Amino acid sequence: MIHGHNHNQCITSAIQSAERLCAARGTRFTPMRRKVLQLIWGSHQAAKAYDLLDCIKVSEKGATPMTIYRALQFLQDQGLIHRVETLNAYVGCSHVGLQHEVVLLICEECQQIKERSAPGVMTVLHEDIAQSGFLTKRSTIEIYGTCGNCAVLLKAAQ
Amino acid sequence: MIHGHNHNQCITSAIQSAERLCAARGTRFTPMRRKVLQLIWGSHQAAKAYDLLDCIKVSEKGATPMTIYRALQFLQDQGLIHRVETLNAYVGCSHVGLQHEVVLLICEECQQIKERSAPGVMTVLHEDIAQSGFLTKRSTIEIYGTCGNCAVLLKAAQ
DNA sequence: ACCTGATATGTTATATTGTATCTAACTTAC
DNA sequence: GTAAGTTAGATACAATATAACATATCAGGT
Numbered sequence: 451m452i453h454g455h456n457h458n459q460c461i462t463s464a465i466q467s468a469e470r471l472c473a474a475r476g477t478r479f480t481p482m483r484r485k486v487l488q489l490i491w492g493s494h495q496a497a498k499a500y501d502l503l504d505c506i507k508v509s510e511k512g513a514t515p516m517t518i519y520r521a522l523q524f525l526q527d528q529g530l531i532h533r534v535e536t537l538n539a540y541v542g543c544s545h546v547g548l549q550h551e552v553v554l555l556i557c558e559e560c561q562q563i564k565e566r567s568a569p570g571v572m573t574v575l576h577e578d579i580a581q582s583g584f585l586t587k588r589s590t591i592e593i594y595g596t597c598g599n600c601a602v603l604l605k606a607a608q
Numbered sequence: 609m610i611h612g613h614n615h616n617q618c619i620t621s622a623i624q625s626a627e628r629l630c631a632a633r634g635t636r637f638t639p640m641r642r643k644v645l646q647l648i649w650g651s652h653q654a655a656k657a658y659d660l661l662d663c664i665k666v667s668e669k670g671a672t673p674m675t676i677y678r679a680l681q682f683l684q685d686q687g688l689i690h691r692v693e694t695l696n697a698y699v700g701c702s703h704v705g706l707q708h709e710v711v712l713l714i715c716e717e718c719q720q721i722k723e724r725s726a727p728g729v730m731t732v733l734h735e736d737i738a739q740s741g742f743l744t745k746r747s748t749i750e751i752y753g754t755c756g757n758c759a760v761l762l763k764a765a766q
Numbered sequence: 767a768c769c770t771g772a773t774a775t776g777t778t779a780t781a782t783t784g785t786a787t788c789t790a791a792c793t794t795a796c
Numbered sequence: 797g798t799a800a801g802t803t804a805g806a807t808a809c810a811a812t813a814t815a816a817c818a819t820a821t822c823a824g825g826t
Contacts, residue, residue, distance in 0.1 A: 535748070535750075557742075564742070566736075566740060568736045570736070571732055571736045574732060575733065578726045579724060582713070582722070583756025583757075583759065584713045584722070584753055584755050587752050588751075588753075589749070590750045590751075590752075591747070591750075592693075593737060593742070593744050593747045594748075595742055595745040595746075597741065597742055598740065598741025601741065
């Protein structure tokens with residue numbers, strides 16, 4: 451249990467979503483891809499490609515960077531993970547199958563990442579941007595700060 | 609003249625701002641830092657570190673990656689440039705000296721980058737995020753799409 | 767002018783992140 | 797079963813970034 455949630459449940463559910471999604475789309479959720487996704491869901495922190503590689507190598511002796519990057523590419527294409535640009539790392543997507551603008555909230559205390567969808571605000575942002583004549587296609591939004599849990603802990607520690 | 613603006617003027621003004629800012633702060637705007645800043649302002653596209661290095665090497669034979677990365681670090685610390693996280697590249701800051709949240713608008717047609725400050729929207733975004741208990745410290749926002757100029761050109765070409 | 771502490775740069779080596787390319791194995795549809 | 801397409805293995809390399817230590821330069825006090 452991390453921060454009051456059953457993380458095994460968390461992983462299981464992510465894998466099941468992935469399975470359903472790929473089955474529905476006719477894309478192949480191979481053992482390698484499953485393992486990588488499972489590793490990424492090992493925590494709510496961002497996972498680095500070469501750390502994943504080290505883990506994968508335990509069971510897959512011949513694994514190379516390509517092994518990982520291919521799996522990551524597939525998982526990204528399917529919308530099962532997000533790349534965290536400011537960290538060169540990857541995190542599980544918690545809104546699988548839903549069309550959504552990704553806003554990542556990254557806690558500087560515990561390094562855990564939450565995904566927030568703020569469609570209302572995003573619409574306002576795009577409209578504001580559109581006033582400068584710019585037509586938005588896609589966006590990368592990564593917010594650093596202190597998550598709710600850590601804010602409480604920090605306050606208590608004072 | 610690029611897109612109706614005098615770019616030499618653009619560069620000159622950026623360098624002058626940098627000079628003033630560093631003088632006011634007592635930080636040292638050395639020849640190397642000036643050259644790097646000037647190169648970055650060579651266009652409104654993002655400049656890659658190793659491309660800058662190649663350029664710098666012409667006049668500074670002994671330049672190495674460190675040479676560039678140190679200058680980039682200084683320029684970033686002073687708020688004279690922004691790092692474009694999604695491109696691993698660097699672009700001149702066009703709001704030098706002003707406290708501002710950086711929103712980068714990156715045109716997929718011409719690769720030019722504009723900086724937009726949308727304080728109203730940003731406040732709304734932070735308030736929205738705060739409702740989830742998350743306290744924002746800083747943010748990386750990079751928007752991809754089509755800039756006003758290219759939108760016009762694309763329409764005309766149809 | 768000279769010393770000194772702080773800042774900036776030189777230099778070498780190495781760490782980290784990501785691709786290109788070619789080959790072999792596997793999967794699916796016919 | 798076979799061809800076409802997809803996935804994975806394997807080797808090499810490209811691109812991005814930092815560590816660590818030596819040297820040079822600068823600003824301020826004497």
